[in-house]
Amino acid sequence: MLRDITLGQYYPADSPIHKLDPRVKLLGTLLYIISLFIFKGYVAFVLAAVFLIAVIKISKVPFSYMVKGLKAIVILMIITGLFNLFLTPGTEIWRWWIFRITKEGAQNAVLMLFRLTFLIIGTSVMTLTTTPNQLTDGLEKSLHPLNKIHIPVHEISMMMSIALRFIPILIEETDKIMKAQMARGADFENGNLIKKAKAMIPLLVPLFVSAFRRANDLAMAMEARCYRGGEGRTKMKPLHYQKRDYIAYVIVSLYLIAMIALRIVWNTFVVPAA
């Protein structure tokens, strides 16, 4: 039931993308998102699409998984699309009552939809090919310099990885308790709002009790193994860049440079000519 919900799920596969250092994927995703917001013109658009499709192909993750992420933001996309469509000033091409569509609006709407789609799919590639643990590891290492200004980077990323680790456990627990109460005749579906809220008590109380119990156990277990925060702590699997990571950096940089070049070309030649 509840377990079928997927949140930024990792898809295990043996691909070069999976093997990349998480820092490369984090930075690469960030740069890709930036490139989406600087691109202008159809050539750049095609380049962004080709780049994304190539990465997906290499990652061996089925395309249907990428699209799953899109479902969650369909509403947001529709709203952004409509806003752009109706509220952009410019040359009018269609009008009815108070609604008017301009040429610029239509262009903007289409552009925005593609940007959002690429953005979501691009980040899905990262979350689908990187385990949450790798991701926090990468984040911790990338943000390490912030320690200098007294931001507890290690502690924050430890909290993050624990939280991420516990999401599936708590979902499973919710599922179990829900079933146990349903076996005792609980009814979570029918009735008015007050009745439904009341029906949640037999679910929420055991859930909180078990969450606290787990937190307690975990704290105890960490202390028993002498955990004392980030200072002087070494890693079992420290992150080291390999040859493929440098290659990936080069490819992403080339892509970004190409996008910037395309923008400059577009701005200087195509736009003035138009």
Added chain:
Amino acid sequence: MSIILDKVNYTYSAGTAYEIQALKDINLKIEDGEFIGVIGHTGSGKSTLIQHLNGLMHATSGDIYYNGADIYDEGYDMRALRSKVGLVFQYPEHQLFETTIFDDVCYGPMNQGLPKNEAGLRAFEALRSVGFPEELYYQSPFDLSGGQKRRVAIAGVLAMKPEVLILDEPTAGLDPKGRDEILDQLALMHKERGITIILVSHSMEDVAKYVGRIIVMNQGSVMYDGIPKEVFRHYKELEAVGLAAPQVTYLMHELQEVGIPVRTDATTVEEAKAEILRVCQGRIR
């Protein structure tokens, strides 16, 4: 009247990379008044199987009939089914939530729509039948020991007076006395009220002592289904899938190997004792 499973399959996380087929073509017929033991190694699908019996899990394919009616039919009253087929989960102590133990046991009967005083009566009866000390009835369930919580949780299902009672490893983690008390109580209910009991267990001794029929699960399929003597005759095959026969079965086989002509199908200590005495007395004479 019975429960019938017809080619039941169940797949966890179907359509994802983590697909696991937990049940494969299960065909079973469970008659009224049976006392059944379900055994199988860890992960063989026991818990998955029993959750199908009261409709908590919906088979990926296949049909389940309760008293002749298809429970997957549109408009079938699942809540009524769940109050007839009681299910005590593995580690049921995590489901307690009320402020007092007594109220928690009342939760099931109240959900069945019984008036408060009748639900209370049921709760008293259920708590007494699992041997729960009366002076603790109005304490918080969260202050109890693990074993005491277990009894409260079992009472919570017993209070609903189900026709079929399913228990998933009810005695895991209990001391020998507590284990015997609970199992004896189940046996008594089976005898007196004639309810059907399905007991999932890892203890071959318990199963051999109490049940009349054993279902052996192996990797999602039914491997053996029969009376204990027959099933434990395959003790070598059972060992191959990570199970075992009761200790006395091994004893009897060893006795026979050293030349003492005992019959090897004893599954409980009492039977073994009687059989050994019979052979010994035969020799003395």
